Amino acid sequence: MDKKVRNSNFELLRILAIVLIVLFHIQLHGPQTRINDGAFADPVFFKQLFLLDAGNTFGMIGNALFIMISGYFLVENLGVDLGKISGKLLLEVGFATVLLTIVSTVIAGRSSDLSARNLVGFYIFNDEWWFTGYYILVVVIGKVFLNKFLSRLEAKEYAGFLLALFAIDQFHWSSYIFEGIANGIRTLMIGVFFYALGGYIKKYNPFSHIRLYVLFLVIAVTYLLRYISNYNVTSMNIAQYLSNEEQYGFMQTTPQFANHDITVVIVTVCLFELFRRIHMPNSKVINYLGKSTLMIYFMHENDLFISFYKMDSWIGTLSEHVDQFVLKWFWWALVGIVIGVLTYTSYVLLGITCKKCRFLVVKE
Template sequence: SSYTFYDNSIGGFQIFSYSAHYKVLTRRSSNLELLRILSMFMIVVHHFAFHGTFDFKTITNTNQGALLATLILESFGKVGVAIFVLIGAYFLVEKSFSFKRVMNLVILTSFYSIIIYIILRVLKFGIPNDYLWTKIIFPYPIPTNYWFVTSYIVMLLSMPMLNIVIRNINQRKHLYILLFLTVFIVVIPDLYSYFPGKMDIWIGQFGATDATYFIYLYFIASYFRLYSSKLTRKWEYWLILVVIGNILLFISYSLPLFISDATHNYLNYSQLMIGQNSTVITMVAVSIFMLFVNINIGKVRCINYISASMFGVYLLHENSFLRPIIWNYINNNRFTTFTSMIINGLKYSFLIFIICILIDIVFRRILFEKKINKLSLKLGNYLDKKLLGK
């Protein structure tokens, strides 16, 4: 093949000549690829707790242990999401914008969404009877939506503007932007969540959305990519911050549970601190990310290969139609103690994780990757030429 294009900004989509496949993979360092795998597993664990059948909003005399375990497992999710975005942004900062990247993301998402819908429709299983064709066409033509993909595409489309800003400011101005975004994307939404009720105000006024949070993470990743120092290169420093951050995170979601009872339920405060824009979640995610940036494990081919299926794992297990089938079948409501919830949460999450990896490797990467890559390149090159003049 005459072209080679590889993108490791999100994992799971690879566009390159097959002859160059293993050569490209072995050139990649594996520290962040390992972290990508761990972050996706954290997301699956979160979905076990969040989408499962266990009632994590009601307190009884017998479910406190299982509730605490559920909160621990659920806290993994948004940390994993933030890490996943930080890894992608870290690779994107020094790349030039191309629609090939966007089109590959769109085509892969559409591929899994449509295939899963067709299979479940043929089997007459898991698709609501009132799910008409109009719901497939609008607002855009795929059967189901993925909030993460939508927000990530917004970040990708913002990449040319973000890079113009980043490449034309100095370190001090970059830090100012980070402080500004931290206040309005993270801190104020946190405070508003804990102290609601002010008239005629909502957090959207400050720009706090999933997409803007991803852009905020883009600025964080670019700052550490461009302005490393002796302090930021010390893995011991980041390990200390990881420990401190996780202690604060545990206190923030467990304390409301410990002071709650059947008549005074404060679990909504637990949910606030493990939400998307949480200050502590961001601190933990950035600390773990920088810890792995500064740990060199060399180039491990199997890690790099498995990492390329992480986006496929997300698209499979978080599909809106497949999701309730998976977690209702597992039925985590039957795990009524702290130990059983933790052990079974990790066990079943790992099982789903491995199954999704195998499906993505066999079904998408071996059978359809070449066609998907070819279509992505063709559409991406067309848009690059027409819209960017490349």
């Protein structure tokens, strides 16, 4: 068990991050794949689809928040224990893999119709959950050279490094050059940026003079610009379809977001600063839920769990009753979170049991 004192405001931010990720994955695998069904098959601007447009940012914001939190606590730590971090990731991935494989086997033995279920096997240990690889790469980069490099920089130099790294990642041609080296380099670069930015905020507190309401205002304006952009693109697509420039049927679309998208960056930084400023007493419940977020990620984002909620009537509900859609969206998110927390509790109890079972290890 982790004995260090945890900051409950940052654990609360971890909880928000995983909620955003769960909501994103539910809409990605459910309504996101069916927006050309029913009412949304017509060339009309549907305001309801902005809900999916906004939701498409949630997963990337959640990813960035986890990286920034790690950077906030690890950048100034030159003795980062990579073995401890890697061991935690591997053990939790292994536990989730075994549990999901067993549950799939039980379902296979009891269900008479498996056509609607995506059962999983032990192979998911290597083939699922991309974020763990993303996260460990960023942390290893921090341990190997980035933390030492940043510790030698003055405030102005540190800020200059962040701006240069951000510019390279944001500008098309420079990021294209790096992406040509290896697929995924751009994502890794923005991860390093978020990690380093977290450390910069802790060390220099650069946003201390910005009023609280300004952070909320920036988030609101950012999403307003997203709404306007979506309206512009959709209007153009409708006009092209009606003028017969398109040879095929009209296809409704919602924008997809990468981890480096400017919307993601702006909202992430604002949310991080908002939660950083929260002064709250230490809460064992919040801290425990914060520690369970990794297991929540594993248990909700897999083919088995996806096969249950993707069959729900998402599009019909969204087109007719937005409030019911939101309730259903959050209900499935709650189901995934509860399953993840219960699984993490089982994982912790198993760990305690194994430590007490001395027949499992050879005495020295």
